[in-house]
Amino acid sequence: MSKFNIKYLKPFKNIYVIVLVVFVVWMLFFDAHSWLFHHELNTDINELEYQKEHYKNEMAKDNKAIKELSTDEGIERTARETYYMKKSNEDIFIIEYEDSIPKNKQDE
Secondary structure, eight states, X not given: OOHHHHHHHGGGGSHHHXXXXXXXXXXXXXXXXXXXXXXXXXXXXXXHHHHHHHHHHHHHHHHHHHHHHTSHHXXXXXXXXXXXXXXXXXXXXXOOOGGGSOOOTTTO
16 A cells, blocks of 8 residues: 555544544434434425415415405405406496407417
C-alpha cells in the first residue's frame, strides 16, 4: 500500500472511531428513528398542512355560499343565474358569447 492509503486509514484503526462511524450509519439509515424516516414523515406533515389550508379555504367559501343562500334574495339570485328560473310575468334572454360556447370537433 502507498503512504497515501495508510494516511487516510490510520484513524479507522482506533476502535472508538469505528464504533462511532457504525453508530452514525446505523442511526441515519437503519434505526426506527432514522433520518430517512423522519424526512419522510416531515414531507407527509407538510403535505397534510397544505391540504388542511386548502380545506379551510373551501369551508370558508362554502360557509359564504350557505349564508348567501339563507336569504330569500340569495335563493332567487341563484335560481335565476344558475337554473334560469323566472317569474311567470317575465321573459329571459340568455346572451352567449362565441368564446363561451363549446366548439364541436366536427365544426373545425
